Amino acid sequence: TKTIRDALEEVIPAKQARLKQLKTEHGQTVIGDIKVEHVVGGMRGLKAMLWESSVLDPMEGIRFHGLSIPECQKVLPAAPGGKEIIAESMLWLLMTSKTPTEAETRQLSRELAERGELPEYVVQLIDSLPQSLHPMTQLGMGVAALNKESKFAAAYERGIKKTEYWTYTLEDSMNLLARLPALAARIYRNVYNPGKPIPGVNKDLDLVGNYVNMLGYGSNHDLTEYLRLYIALHGDHEGGNASAHTAHLVGSTLSDPYLAYSAALFALAGPLHGLANQEVLRWQLNMQKEIGDNVSHDDIKEFLWRTLQSGQVVPGYGHGVLRSPDPRFMALQKFCETRPELLKDPVIQLVKKTYDVAPGVLKEHGKTKNPYPNVDAASGCVLYHYGLTQFKYYTVIFGVSRALGCLTQLVWARALGLPIERPKSLSMDVIDTLVKSP
Numbered sequence: 001t002k003t004i005r006d007a008l009e010e011v012i013p014a015k016q017a018r019l020k021q022l023k024t025e026h027g028q029t030v031i032g033d034i035k036v037e038h039v040v041g042g043m044r045g046l047k048a049m050l051w052e053s054s055v056l057d058p059m060e061g062i063r064f065h066g067l068s069i070p071e072c073q074k075v076l077p078a079a080p081g082g083k084e085i086i087a088e089s090m091l092w093l094l095m096t097s098k099t100p101t102e103a104e105t106r107q108l109s110r111e112l113a114e115r116g117e118l119p120e121y122v123v124q125l126i127d128s129l130p131q132s133l134h135p136m137t138q139l140g141m142g143v144a145a146l147n148k149e150s151k152f153a154a155a156y157e158r159g160i161k162k163t164e165y166w167t168y169t170l171e172d173s174m175n176l177l178a179r180l181p182a183l184a185a186r187i188y189r190n191v192y193n194p195g196k197p198i199p200g201v202n203k204d205l206d207l208v209g210n211y212v213n214m215l216g217y218g219s220n221h222d223l224t225e226y227l228r229l230y231i232a233l234h235g236d237h238e239g240g241n242a243s244a245h246t247a248h249l250v251g252s253t254l255s256d257p258y259l260a261y262s263a264a265l266f267a268l269a270g271p272l273h274g275l276a277n278q279e280v281l282r283w284q285l286n287m288q289k290e291i292g293d294n295v296s297h298d299d300i301k302e303f304l305w306r307t308l309q310s311g312q313v314v315p316g317y318g319h320g321v322l323r324s325p326d327p328r329f330m331a332l333q334k335f336c337e338t339r340p341e342l343l344k345d346p347v348i349q350l351v352k353k354t355y356d357v358a359p360g361v362l363k364e365h366g367k368t369k370n371p372y373p374n375v376d377a378a379s380g381c382v383l384y385h386y387g388l389t390q391f392k393y394y395t396v397i398f399g400v401s402r403a404l405g406c407l408t409q410l411v412w413a414r415a416l417g418l419p420i421e422r423p424k425s426l427s428m429d430v431i432d433t434l435v436k437s438p
């Protein structure tokens with residue numbers, strides 16, 4: 001059976017040739033305008049970055065190498081005994097642009113499991129951190145510390161050719177992906193269940209199967225399936241979002257994948273980005289506390305207005321690119337619809353009812369360009385239902401997932417020889433001069 005490395009090796013030459021052709025034939029072709037609003041508006045909408053594994057359409061949402069979420073759900077292999085997409089089949093698709101066979105997926109699961117134990121010094125580091133340190137800070141620190149093991153950094157120091165960069169980047173990326181579950185599970189154990197034994201990595205399980213097992217929920221098949229789907233869906237969301245862009249920027253300095261991904265995690269830890277999924281649950285539970293369970297749509301509307309009038313954002317709504325309901329949100333809602341026990345859960349019902357009225361309220365409020373839910377609006381309530389109630393931990397799960405896309409891009413950036421990122425900045429004086437005589 002082909003390994004992911006074999007599959008990558010097969011597709012790299014054609015992509016390299018394609019990029020070379022693009023540069024020589026179209027290096028000077030104009031594909032967009034730069035306006036002052038881009039410079040002062042967080043570069044929203046500016047087409048300025050190469051990212052192969054996924055493209056986000058404002059209306060349709062994400063496509064992974066051209067495949068929509070429902071299409072991925074049809075063609076990507078699940079775990080034995082499961083139905084949902086798993087991290088390995090998504091990783092294979094992102095990396096190689098090909099759909100893996102069942103055998104290829106199983107082999108990748110085994111390869112990751114074999115690399116999955118944490119080095120002892122990282123265990124010690126994590127165990128030494130204060131229990132009150134935010135789980136995301138701990139995750140970022142653990143990932144950064146793993147760079148002691150970097151094959152890329154060691155090879156670079158030895159002196160390697162540029163054409164070899166990607167192979168070491170891949171090696172680091174596989175090791176990092178493999179170890180994220182043990183690292184994230186250790187953080188969970190230390191913060192919420194100190195002293196509880198953590199099972200070792202089971203070589204026969206998929207990445208998320210192992211993760212859920214190490215979190216202590218291995219006997220809950222539905223939660224395992226939910227997390228498989230969650231982690232596959234959160235894996236990649238094109239390149240401009242803050243975490244992906246950070247990984248790409250830091251990686252472009254030839255900093256190794258551990259350092260680059262650690263930086264990405266600290267971008268993910270911001271409340272406007274990944275931390276929103278913790279915020280959503282906090283907000284929905286406050287809503288529940290204030291207005292109760294069996295609430296009317298009008299009660300929710302009122303609560304929404306109170307949030308907006310106090311100057312806060314409605315967490316889980318709005319997006320930098322999307323202009324319609326996030327298909328990841330829809331896929332997670334669908335997961336609930338097939339399970340009657342989830343539909344009966346008061347918090348899940350509250351999330352659904354909020355979705356019925358929030359777009360209308362946000363439209364009336366008139367500020368956000370996208371009044372619809374993003375993935376974070378739905379992701380936490382199901383975890384909460386299954387007993388994973390510590391919502392400060394939720395962004396860590398997002399962080400385990402987003403490695404799929406960020407590390408894929410790092411491998412490709414090195415395979416394609418992409419340069420260090422260095423956009424031009426302007427002062428207001430310079431902008432003034434430019435607008436007067438463009």
Ligand code: CMX
Nearest residue numbers: 272273274276313314315316317318319320367368369370
């Ligand atoms: N509630 C209230 N106001 C909102 C809003 C929301 N959910 N979303 C956007 N707005 C406001 C913005 O704060 C901005 O206000 P100002 O003009 O006063 O600064 C205005 O609407 C225009 O913003 P926008 O162009 O529609 O949105 P941005 O591209 O600037 O920001 C995002 C996108 C996601 C940061 C924003 O929608 C937001 O803060 N949402 C809530 C937090 C959230 O759910 N984040 C998770 C996003 C997904 C992820 O990365 O995981």
